[in-house]
Amino acid sequence: xxxxxxxxxxxxxxxxxxxxxxxxxxxxxxxxxxxxxxxxxxxxxxxxxxxxxxxxxxxxxxxxxxxxxxxxxxxxxxxxxxxxxxxxxxxxxxxxxxxxxxxxxxxxxxxxxxxxxxxxxxxxxxxxxxxxxxxxxxxxxxxxxxxxxxxxxxxxxxxxxxxxxxxxxxxxxxxxxxxxxxxxxxxxxxxxxxxxxxxxxxxxxxxxxxxxxxxxxxxxxxxxxxxxxxxxxxxxxxxxxxxxxxxxxxxxxxxxxxxxxxxxxxxxxxxxxxxx
Amino acid sequence: xxxxxxxxxxxxxxxxxxxxxxxxxxxxxxxxxxxxxxxxxxxxxxxxxxxxxxxxxxxxxxxxxxxxxxxxxxxxxxxxxxxxxxxxxxxxxxxxxxxxxxxxxxxxxxxxxxxxxxxxxxxxxxxxxxxxxxxxxxxxxxxxxxxxxxxxxxxxxxxxxxxxxxxxxxxxxxxxxxxxxxxxxxxxxxxxxxxxxxxxxxxxxxxxxxxxxxxxxxxxxxxxxxxxxxxxxxxxxxxxxxxxxxxxxxxxxxxxxxxxxxxxxxxxxxxxxxxxxxxxxxxxxxxxxxxxxxxxxxxxxxxxxxxxxxxxxxxxxx
Numbered sequence: 001x002x003x004x005x006x007x008x009x010x011x012x013x014x015x016x017x018x019x020x021x022x023x024x025x026x027x028x029x030x031x032x033x034x035x036x037x038x039x040x041x042x043x044x045x046x047x048x049x050x051x052x053x054x055x056x057x058x059x060x061x062x063x064x065x066x067x068x069x070x071x072x073x074x075x076x077x078x079x080x081x082x083x084x085x086x087x088x089x090x091x092x093x094x095x096x097x098x099x100x101x102x103x104x105x106x107x108x109x110x111x112x113x114x115x116x117x118x119x120x121x122x123x124x125x126x127x128x129x130x131x132x133x134x135x136x137x138x139x140x141x142x143x144x145x146x147x148x149x150x151x152x153x154x155x156x157x158x159x160x161x162x163x164x165x166x167x168x169x170x171x172x173x174x175x176x177x178x179x180x181x182x183x184x185x186x187x188x189x190x191x192x193x194x195x196x197x198x199x200x201x202x203x204x205x206x207x208x209x210x211x212x213x214x215x216x217x218x219x220x221x222x223x224x225x226x227x228x229x230x231x232x233x234x235x236x237x238x239x240x241x242x243x244x245x246x247x248x249x250x251x252x253x254x255x256x257x258x259x260x261x262x263x264x265x266x267x268x269x270x271x272x273x274x275x276x
Numbered sequence: 277x278x279x280x281x282x283x284x285x286x287x288x289x290x291x292x293x294x295x296x297x298x299x300x301x302x303x304x305x306x307x308x309x310x311x312x313x314x315x316x317x318x319x320x321x322x323x324x325x326x327x328x329x330x331x332x333x334x335x336x337x338x339x340x341x342x343x344x345x346x347x348x349x350x351x352x353x354x355x356x357x358x359x360x361x362x363x364x365x366x367x368x369x370x371x372x373x374x375x376x377x378x379x380x381x382x383x384x385x386x387x388x389x390x391x392x393x394x395x396x397x398x399x400x401x402x403x404x405x406x407x408x409x410x411x412x413x414x415x416x417x418x419x420x421x422x423x424x425x426x427x428x429x430x431x432x433x434x435x436x437x438x439x440x441x442x443x444x445x446x447x448x449x450x451x452x453x454x455x456x457x458x459x460x461x462x463x464x465x466x467x468x469x470x471x472x473x474x475x476x477x478x479x480x481x482x483x484x485x486x487x488x489x490x491x492x493x494x495x496x497x498x499x500x501x502x503x504x505x506x507x508x509x510x511x512x513x514x515x516x517x518x519x520x521x522x523x524x525x526x527x528x529x530x531x532x533x534x535x536x537x538x539x540x541x542x543x544x545x546x547x548x549x550x551x552x553x554x555x556x557x558x559x560x561x562x563x564x565x566x567x568x569x570x571x572x573x574x575x576x577x578x579x580x581x582x583x584x585x586x587x588x589x590x591x592x593x594x
Contacts, residue, residue, distance in 0.1 A: 060354070107352075107381045114352070116381040119372050125342045126377055129312075129349020129357070132334060136310070137353065156373070159342035167334065 002048055005216050011082060012042040012215060016244045017271050018078035018088055024267040026095040029103065032242035032249065032257040034075035036179035037146060039218040040237050041065075044144055045079045049222045051141075054084040057111035063141050064130055066115040068123020069148035069177060070104035071259070076113075077101055085112045121154025123147060124174060128160050131169035131232075142226060146175045150182025152193040165204035170229035173222075174200070177212065179241040181256040200234040212237025245270040277572065280453025280486035282582070283493045288454035291482075292390040292447040294426035296321025298433040299358065300328050309437060310350050312336060312359040314343040320360040320390040320447075340370040344387065348377035351384040356437055363389025363405025363446055371411055378442050379415040386436050388445045392422075393533030394561060394578055395483055396449045400568035405446070406561050410538025412444040413511045419464060420511040422446045422532075422540075424485035425455040428508060431462035439464065446482065448533075450571055453486040455506070467514035473503035476589050477521035479544055480531035481507050484559070484580065488531050491585035502589060513543050515551070522552035527592040531559040531585055557588040 015038050023029035044050050050063040067076045074094065081088040093099035100109045104118030115126045127145035134141045147157065164172060182190050193199070197207040206228050210221040218237070225233040242249045242257050248270055249257050262270055278287050288294075303309050303325045313335045317323040326333035334350075336343050340361050347357035360366065366389045367374070378385045392405040412420045421436065421443065423429040429447065436443045443464075455470065470485070471492050480488040485506045492502040503525055505517055522528060528548060530541040541558040548556060561578055575581050 115349075116376060119376040122341075122345045122373060122377050125345030125373075126349040126352070128342075129346035129351075130353055131349070132346070133310075133350040133353030133355050136332065136355075156339075156341040156345070159336070159339035160345070163334075163336040163339065163342055163346065166337075 003046060005219060008042050008047055008219065009215050011046050012038050013274055014082060015042060015075060015078040016274055018081065018091060019074040020262055020267050020270050022074050022077065022091050022094040023261040024264060025092050027261060028095060029074055029261055030071040030259050031074065031261055033069065033148070033179070034072040035243050035245065036213070036239040036241045037072050037075050037177045038244065039213050039215050040146065040175050040177065041075050041079045043215065043218045043222050045083050047219050047222065049226055050144070052083070054112070057085065061139055061141055064114040064143045066117070066123045066127045066143065066145045067105055068117050068145055069120065069151055070117030073103070073105050076105065080112055120151045121156040124157055124160040127172060128164050128169065131172040132167060134171060135169055142171045142173060144173045144175065146177055148182070149176055149178040149180065149187050149193065149196065150190065152176065152196065153191045161200055161203045161205070164232040168204070168231045170231060172232040173225045174232065174234045176234065176236045177239055178236055179239045181241045181258065183258050185256070197234065197236045204231060206231055206233040207236065209236040209238065212239040213243045245273055248273060278451070278453060279483065279490055279582070280455070282490040285453035285455065285486060285489070287451055289426040290449055290451050291423055291426060291429040292321045292449060294429035295388060295433050295445065295447050296324050298430040300324040302434060302437055303329050306356065306437060308354065308356050310334070310355045310357050312343050312347045312350065312357060314338055314340045314361045316361055319362070320388060322358065322360050340365050341373045344370040344373035345377040347385045348381070348383045356384055356386065358386045358388065360388035360390060362391040362403060363408040364403065367405065367408040367411040375415060379418050382417055382441055384440050384442070386443050386445065388447060390447045391449050392446045393448060393483060394566040394574045394580070395533060395571040397571035397574060398568050401565040404566060406535050408446060409510055409534050409540065413538060413543065417442065418511065419443045419509065421464065421509050422481040423508050424482055424506050425452050427454060427456040427458055427460055428462060431460065432508065435462055435464050448483055450483070452483055455485060465509045465512045465514055467517040468506040468508070469503065470506055471502065471504040473501040474525055475501045476527040476529060476592060477503040477505055477525045478529045478531060478585060478589070479505045479507050479518070479521070479540070481510065481540055483533050484531040487580070487582050488585055490582040491589065494582055494586050495589060500589065500593065507540060507544070510540050510543055513547060515547050518544055518547045519551045522548050522554045526554050528554060529557045529559065529585060529588045529592060533580055534560055536560050536562050555592040557592045559584050559588050
């Protein structure tokens with residue numbers, strides 16, 4: 001492989017710092033929901049699984065990544081900045097009036113964003129449509145969609161899961177960022193959708209369950225998924241909300257830490273904690 | 277009896293049939309057109325296209341939300357994505373998807389709602405799309421077309437596919453009178469004057485245009501000169517035609533097979549009130565759900581007929 005796990009781990013650390021800095025600068029946002037998804041997004045953008053051209057974001061043969069859990073968009077902005085779509089400095093205007101770095105992904109204002117999300121449940125359907133469109137054009141492009149596990153409460157996800165089972169797009173990969181929490185509490189308490197992989201398997205998907213905060217596991221899961229060409233693939237990525245700075249959030253007494261930025265002081269501690 | 281008969285118009289096909297035939301014909305010329313169906317293609321009439329072009333057709337089952345977002349995904353890959361269902365299921369069930377997956381990212385999705393209005397008849401209020409125009413108009417950047425006959429529907433289908441961006445097309449179940457010759461001119465956003473008149477202007481769309489023509493025929497017998505405007509595009513509405521009508525006829529009656537709030541009546545009133553305020557009256561379903569029954573019986577009971585239009589005209593004549 002062209003890139004080592006160590007290099008990806010270093011990149012993931014950078015993404016985490018960007019996420020914390022931009023949400024703290026914004027004074028709002030969802031850093032903990034972004035942090036859980038970092039290893040998978042790092043592997044996608046820097047592990048060789050996605051072909052893309054930052055200088056030509058609408059390149060028709062590109063692979064596509066849809067962040068259906070749109071509130072985690074700081075993680076996507078961080079990855080796109082590291083990939084060269086824009087500078088890291090630019091992302092610090094997150095959520096400010098006039099900035100294209102909106103609170104949720106808005107493809108109409110930012111080339112390289114593949115779907116406008118923020119109303120949970122729609123990304124897998126959009127990704128299915130893209131996978132079918134790319135297949136129709138005989139393009140060798142893959143669509144990756146990331147949902148949360150709380151997002152699986154939305155019925156539309158299962159409409160899409162069933163339809164993907166019917167049309168069998170071998171170029172569609174779903175990553176469920178199973179960080180175990182949603183807005184008001186643990187997913188197991190709010191609405192327990194487990195066993196997740198079994199449900200997708202029942203609709204005809206190839207499934208894997210992996211430790212999604214382990215960079216090597218994330219890389220291996222994507223390697224397996226992208227080698228499957230005859231049916232859609234689902235990776236249940238078991239993660240932790242706020243991964244990377246969990247001891248700090250624990251000390252704050254809130255392991256969910258949903259929808260709030262770190263204070264300036266805590267952000268400084270977190271960045272020091274992440275290390276160089 | 278059918279609307280337009282009194283005025284010597286011939287009965288033609290339903291607008292849903294005209295849409296389906298046109299879509300299949302245009303599909304042959306436009307390989308980028310794809311269809312997504314929520315298992316009602318034989319009702320909405322996307323079926324002829326789906327049979328002719330199976331590789332470009334996707335029946336996702338009875339799942340309107342998924343249908344709309346899948347259409348969005350296809351559109352983002354350069355396709356002209358057409359999706360359709362009954363108007364009420366499309367707009368009401370999949371409204372969030374029309375908002376987030378289609379309107380907000382300005383996707384090239386054409387969404388077509390059949391079974392509009394109360395004239396679908398016996399199947400009853402659960403199947404009647406009477407709020408769809410209001411919902412569609414509320415979406416920023418979405419154009420809304422309500423064609424009045426088969427010829428215009430074919431032209432509107434072609435115009436819709438030729439234009440990039442989100443468009444809602446509303447079709448009906450029942451056969452309607454032929455108002456236009458084949459090859460007639462059709463431009464999105466440009467109203468068509470069917471009758472000239474100087475005392476009042478009746479602005480209508482869909483099935484109610486033929487009823488408006490009949491009302492004008494009746495009014496002429498009573499010495500009232502009524503202009504009839506076919507306002508097939510509700511958004512963007514033809515402000516110029518409305519202002520001209522208000523100025524020249526001083527009275528306006530708006531007629532539609534839709535609820536009172538948010539439909540053509542509201543749209544026209546917004547223009548009139550800020551340009552040339554004149555007395556107005558409205559003929560529509562009001563603020564209620566209808567019921568099962570025969571189509572003409574329903575139209576009569578809920579006040580959607582030439583007699584109701586004549587009464588509304590008289591109310592603004594003073």
